[in-house]
Amino acid sequence: MMLHMEGVHAHYGHIHALRGVDVTVQVGEIVTLIGANGAGKSTLMMSLFGKPGASSGRIVFDGEDITRVPSHLISRRGIAIVPEGRRIFPRMTVMENLLMGTAFADPANFNADIKRVYAMFPILEERAAQRAGTLSGGEQQMLAIGRALMSRPKLLLLDEPSLGLAPIYIKRIFQIIRELNTEHGMTVLLVEQNAHHALRCAHRGYVLQHGEIVLAGTGQELLASEEVRAAYLEGGH
Amino acid sequence: MSAVIIARHARTPAERFKDAAWVGFVALLLGIPMVGLTTVDQGGALTVQTRFGMLGAFVGASFVGRFIFRWIMDQVRNRRAAKPAVAKVDRTPQAIKVIGWAVLGASIALPIAFSENRYVIDTATTVLIYVMLGWGLNVVVGLAGLLDLGYVAFYAVGAYTYALLFSHFGWTFWEALPVAGAMAATFGILLGYPILRLRGDYLAIVTLGFGEIIRVILVNWTELSNGPNGIGSIPRPTLFGLPFDRNPTEGTQSFATFFGLEFSGMHRIIFLYYLILVLALLTNVFVSRLRKLPVGRAWEALREDEIACKAMGMNVTNVKLSAFAIGAMLGGFAGVFFAARQGFISPESFTFTESATILAIVVLGGMGSQLGVVLAALVLVLLPELGRNFSEYRMLLFGTAMVLIMVWKPSGLLASREPTIRLNKATAAGGQS
Ligand SMILES: Nc1ncnc2c1ncn2[C@@H]1O[C@H](COP(=O)(O)OP(=O)(O)O)[C@@H](O)[C@H]1O
Ligand SMILES: [Mg+2]
Secondary structure, X not given: OOEEEEEEEEEEOOEEEEEEEEEEEOOOOEEEEEOXXXXXXXXXXXXXXXXXXXXXXXXXXXXXXXXXXXXXXXXXXXXXXXXXXXXXXXXXXHHHHHHHOXXXXXXXXXXXXXXXXXXHOHHXXXXXXXXXXXXXXXXXXXXXXXXXXXXXXOEEEEEOOOOOOOHHHHHHHHHHHHHHHHHHOOEEEEEEOOHHHHHHHOOEEEEEEOOEEEEEEEHHHHHHOHHHHHHHHOOOO | OOOOOOOOOOOOHHHHHHHHHHHHHHHHHHHHHHHHEEEEEEOXXXXXXXXXXXHHHHHHHHHHHHHHHHHHHHHHHHHHHHOOOOOOOOOHHHHHHHHHHHHHHHHHHHHHHOOOOHHHXXXXXXXXXXXXXXXXXXXXXXXXXXXXXXXXXXXXXXXXXXXXXXXXXXXXXXXXXXXHHHHHHHHXXXXXXXXXXXXXXXXXXXXXXXXXXXXXXXXXXXXXXXXXXXXXXXXXXXXXXXOOOOOOOOOOOOHXXXXXXXXXXXXXXXXXXXXXXXXXXXXXXXXXXXXXXXHHHHHHHHHHOHHHHHHOOOOHHHHHHHHHHHHHHHXXXXXXXXXXXXXXXXXXXXOHHHHHHHHHHHHHHOOOOHHHXXXXXXXXXXXXHHHHHHHHHHHHHHHHHHHHHHHHOOOOOOOOOOOOXXXXXXXXXXXXX
């Protein structure tokens, strides 16, 4: 078992954003978390980093309890995040952005890692010396994923990677996620509002509503489920 | 309601007229109390008199001024828009390098060219102090993106550390220099801790308060700092132990006697100039090196996006504190030099105006650009000097110049950012990062 969250609660002041969620991610899986705006998806992801910290419950990663581990030490244990809204460093070059992903990694791996990222996203190599803020939205998303991969994570967290992208890029991003999983064996926890794409891409999924998991199942099951169809798919894609 | 047109291209004369008329109207509203009415002393009693002629001239000048300004701005904009959009090769990095070396050459040659002109060398020394302070603050504001309005505090800590170490223990300039730097860095960390969670405006307000607290302490803690009277007779730095005195004490050498020169007051002035030039250059090399190291890159990443930094596993606390400490240390060094040059310091020298000037140098220079700081320091120190002939209007001249620079170059004189790692160096950088 790679990640196991057990009865996790989280608060922002008085706001009770997570109300006892149980989520499990197995090695080699793509697990998706779908839910409406404000359901608590980003909160769930950030609670792994202790921002906000879990006020009760337990988070176990790779066999170790990380519930109280300081934020900046989490990524060292092998979790990398592509935050909501990409959050690349706009005035720095593409290459510098990738370098920032290795803040604590072994410098000896740098060349191999950057080659791997460039092979996956040739556009980043072309634009290596360009300011990241001048990339298109889809390219910025690829950069954010590439930057996260530079730290050689065991678990990759993606927070709404398709948000605000043109349809052609949305397709491409989900294709990349599948490739990462099948070809590089990456374990992925994927947060999405784009339920249709996410469920088709993932092995398993959870539906989050008002800070609680209301449904869980394989991607196929959730795609077929009446509740999911009614709430997240109808009128959508 | 915004009748003042801000950004549109083609404008009819009628529109321009309306725009200028609106500005004239605002000038009228402001001008009635400010220009139209004046108090006159008539036999001991103050009476209010109207100055309609003056008011009319003021409104008229505003109207005409706005009309012409708008017209010029439009011309400039049209000409820019009309330029064919050929692929532009960005030559800024090379140009910056050339200008940088030229400025360095000029600053080395300056005392030779003006060896008898004390005023020129003194002014150039002042410029260099501000350049050094600007480079120091650049670490905090330009690179790490932490708005610090109280930078003068570290300058003061450096200056007072030297003054006190001398007056109590007889330490020399060279002995006090590293200690004062360490002291300022300690203050930087002390200030850094409570404000780690603050950003933007809140950070600015607290740092501003910190700058004032240091000054107020210096004014009031008379036993330590001698209060508003300041500390005097601080010794000048020596050249490897050779003082620049006219009459060295029995049995010792002075600079002039050692080199068999005739004593001249200019020797010391020129020595001080070269000393600050060296200190400033060391600062520049130091900061440029740091920028290419992981810590420097972390500062810049922090400026860009703090949340992303945390997600990358960066210890944001240490990154911020290191920026504060190093910025403060450089300010402290500059403070020691300042104390040694003036020979006398008092809290008067460390007011908010100083912080504001240094910050203006960094912002005007283009946030993070090293050469930009030099150009901005030149402008900000020389303009008031040149403006002396205009006596009471010099601040007006100064303000106008600042506004014009900001209109012409909204992101500073040199806004382009030099990457810290280049394509072909990927392999080399990988080894050391
Ligand atoms: N920094 C914050 N401070 C206070 N409340 C927050 C903060 N971030 C999110 N929330 C609240 O927590 C709830 C869950 O938010 P979030 O996890 O961002 O939802 P989602 O990612 O599913 O759209 C929402 O009600 C939101 O308003
Ligand atoms: Mg979210």
